[in-house]
Amino acid sequence: MRIGKYRAYSSTANLGPGFDVLGMALQAFYDEAEVRVSMNGEGKVKVRYVGPYSNQVSSFAGDCVAKRAALALLRRYRSDVDVNIVIWKGVPPGKGLGSSGASAALVVHALDDILDLGLRDEEKVLLAGEGEVASAGTPHYDNVAASLLGGLAIVSKSKTGIKVWSTKIRVMFVIAVPDVHTHHSKTKLMRSLIPDEVPLNAHVENSSYLATLLAGLLTGDLKLAGYGMSNDVIVTKARSPHVPCYAEALEAAIKAGAYGFTLSGAGPSTVALVDECSAGTVAKALEKAYSSCGVKAQVVITQVAGRPERLD
Numbered sequence: 001m002r003i004g005k006y007r008a009y010s011s012t013a014n015l016g017p018g019f020d021v022l023g024m025a026l027q028a029f030y031d032e033a034e035v036r037v038s039m040n041g042e043g044k045v046k047v048r049y050v051g052p053y054s055n056q057v058s059s060f061a062g063d064c065v066a067k068r069a070a071l072a073l074l075r076r077y078r079s080d081v082d083v084n085i086v087i088w089k090g091v092p093p094g095k096g097l098g099s100s101g102a103s104a105a106l107v108v109h110a111l112d113d114i115l116d117l118g119l120r121d122e123e124k125v126l127l128a129g130e131g132e133v134a135s136a137g138t139p140h141y142d143n144v145a146a147s148l149l150g151g152l153a154i155v156s157k158s159k160t161g162i163k164v165w166s167t168k169i170r171v172m173f174v175i176a177v178p179d180v181h182t183h184h185s186k187t188k189l190m191r192s193l194i195p196d197e198v199p200l201n202a203h204v205e206n207s208s209y210l211a212t213l214l215a216g217l218l219t220g221d222l223k224l225a226g227y228g229m230s231n232d233v234i235v236t237k238a239r240s241p242h243v244p245c246y247a248e249a250l251e252a253a254i255k256a257g258a259y260g261f262t263l264s265g266a267g268p269s270t271v272a273l274v275d276e277c278s279a280g281t282v283a284k285a286l287e288k289a290y291s292s293c294g295v296k297a298q299v300v301i302t303q304v305a306g307r308p309e310r311l312d
């Protein structure tokens, strides 16, 4: 029997114009797992959830996510072992914080480590992404890439495969997590709002925002990064009218000194780019904005997280 304890972090995907391409790992929330592997088995996987959000996991098909990822990994690499996983669920599901991605990343990272597989990052992201189909309808790899690789993660997916890249970034964010009921297939629903085709001028405009966002993040120019992050004429434009208090929160965050503001993943959470000086003011402004608009929200100041960690 091999036993290990691991932690993987939440993430915010898209960062405005980086739909399905960019993810940032965030320390704000995390999942932990105790993984037990019996070396003489038949490729069976058992997953059980405990902890603050364990009772919400099944409403978001999240319980299939980690199991699917683990089964995919065993089928491919070690169908001769059985795995028993207990996940302490600390990333709230259905809030746009990469909850299912964190669980899938956690399980794939843990099994890779405990079985000494030495998998490449691309392979791990693909396996963890298999789990995401269960909650979003289609695989998207931005959240799992961020949770698996830490920092700012870039995913490039084409017909020929997938490439992933990540780098450490020292920035701070304020996350607002509204206490609103979200539909069990919220991500699917929010993806259906996005137009299938966009005019060339919208593509060009959005490319300029993505370019400025990345240039700003990589050079530490937060004004430039925030400009790119706040402007997305395709996905955020289509989704934000359906997100509770989005307009009010955006106005409050920018007025309070945030460099940028956007939807976190498919929402309903929002994310503001800040620095040490503005973080507290922006957090207070967001609390006030949500409460004036009649929605309770948990507001968290957070730093960027790294890769999953082994805890024992």
Ligand code: HSE
Binding pocket: 013, 014, 019, 020, 021, 096, 097, 098, 140, 142, 143, 187, 191, 264, 265, 266
């Ligand atoms: N890129 C995905 C989306 C992330 O925006 O639908 C979902 O958390």
